[in-house]
Amino acid sequence: MPNIFLKPAVSVIVPVYRVDKYLTECLESIVNQTLTNIEIIIVDEGDDDRCRKIIDYYQSIDCRIVAPHKKNGGYGASCNLGISMAKGEFIAIVESDDVLAPNMYEELYDLAIETGADVVKGPYYEYFSNGTLRDCSYRRKLKTSVPQKKCFSAVDYGEILEIHASLWAAIYRTSYMREKNIRFIQAKGGAYVDVGFRIDTLTNTNKIVWYDKPFYLYRVDAEGSTTNNFRLAPMIKRWSEVHQAHKDQQFNEYFYPFLIKDEYLNTIGWLKNIKCSEEEIREISTNLQKLPIETIKKSPVLTGNQKNEIFACRKDPEGFLIKMNRYRRLKRAYADFDKFINFFGSQSVRYSFFCLAVIFLLASLNISEEGGFITSLTGIILGLVFIFSLCARVVQKLLSRAKEKIVNVYFQN
Structure with a gap:
């Protein structure tokens, strides 16, 4: 049993809103942590009696x-x-x-004490309800691009x-959070309130530690999950709030290129897939006009096409x-054509046409003259389809390159 008179090593904050289907599994993974000296703050932000009973x-x-109750305050307020x-x-x-691995907080806490870190952050698994786990997309990149288990700052790295905000795959020193007054944006029912929180926690310290070990299972197919239901309007609103919160702060010149790219990907980047109102x-344009032009032009992490799109939207x-x-x-028309090309260009389909062509041509040698002509003609047609399938991949690559060039010119200002 934990000693209730000791200061907790970690305070675990769990905002709860209409998740009774998954809540028990989540809480079980927290109460069974190998680091027993923890405080668990469950903030019930809804009016769901089933969650309250759990x-x-x-x-x-x-x-x-x-377990304080903060009715309908929203994720940030909780x-x-x-x-x-x-x-x-x-x-x-x-x-x-x-869901958490049982040793998550023990290992993160021990590393924080060893290194004196303000933030210890790591990768996570995408967790599907059928039990499948998938590595997060950025894990491989950070394994080689930032120091491992040593303090660093976002200025240098x-x-x-x-990376994905993944604010839950981390622990944060409480004194650091309070000294820098780091809090969530409070927006009623607001999605994506982690945008500003991630920026604040990572740009105010030179004691960030990356630990390349995933402990956190991030459920990506939960009912109502924003992972599978991206909404542009609240994301734009969050970036407006970030700009407002930092209007008197001059971000370090090393931070800006990465922050600009993040804003681009989460606003303009989505316009290629979803509709947007005037x-x-x-x-979006108003927010982009607050960014320094020279920083955009000189950004080493933005492509030429991305810069063109930013300037076109500003103008x-x-x-x-x-x-x-x-x-x-x-893009939709190209995607349909791409499916067609992918079908004919796949190795299995290609070999199938080749084998059928050979079979028909060989069969035509042993059939009557009239039947042999039809069979051989079929074989020739199948052979031509096989040749087309050989060229399909080349055609696809050429079209893909052409598409990129067209897009690049399309958004030139």
């Missing part, structure tokens, strides 16, 4: 749990309440439909700013929106 049960059997209540040396955040594109948002809508239609 929370009440765990609170009755585990003295480490406190996390902020947890941060203000936290008594632990470090703070951690867990989404209430996710800006790559840390390019009001939304004007807000003429309505015209840019028209172009993006056209681009999306062209």
Whole structure:
């Protein structure tokens, strides 16, 4: 049993809102951590009696749990309440439909103490309800691009700013959070409030530690998950709030290129896949106009095409929106053609046509003259299809290169 008189090593904050289907699995993974000296702050932000019953049960059997109720305050407000209540040396955040490896906080805490880190962050697994686990996309890159298990800053290793926010795959020193007044943006029912939190936690310290070991299972197919239901409007709103919060702060010149790219990917980057209103594109344009032109031009992490799109959106948002809508239609048409090419260019289909062509041509030698002609003609046609399938991949590559060039010219300002 944990000693309730000791200061907790980690305060684990769990905002809960209508996740009764997954909540028990989540809480089980927290209460069974090998680091027993933890505080568990479960913030019930909804009015779901099923969630409340689960929370009440765990609170009755585990003295480490406190469970304040903040009705309909939103994710950011719930996390902020947890941060203000936290008594632990470090703070951690867990989404209430996710699962933790049992040794997560023990290993992260030990590394934080060993290195003196303000933030210890690591990769995570994408977790599917059928039990499948998949490595997060950026793990391989950071394994070679940032120091391992040693303190560094985003000034020296800006790559840390390019990754998924994944604020829950980390622990944060409580004194650091309070000294720098790092909090979540509080937006009622607001999605993507982790945008500003990630920027603040990673740009205010030179004591970040990367630990290349995934402990956190991030559920990607939960009902209502934003992972599979991206919404552009709240993402734009979050970036507007980030700009407002930092309007009097001059970001370090080393941070800016990475932050600009992140904003590009999460706003303009999505316009190639989803619709956007004129009001939304004007807000994106307004935000982009707050960014230094020279920094955009000289950014080593933005491609030429990405820079062109940023400048086009800044200059003429309505015209840019028209172009993006056209681009999306062209992209759908290209995708249909791409499926056709992929079918004929696949190795199995190619060999099937080749074998059928040979079979028909050989069969034509042993059939009557009239039947042999039809059979051999079929074999020739199949042979031509086989030749086409050999060329399909080449055609696909040429079209892909042409598409990139067209897009690059298309968004020149």
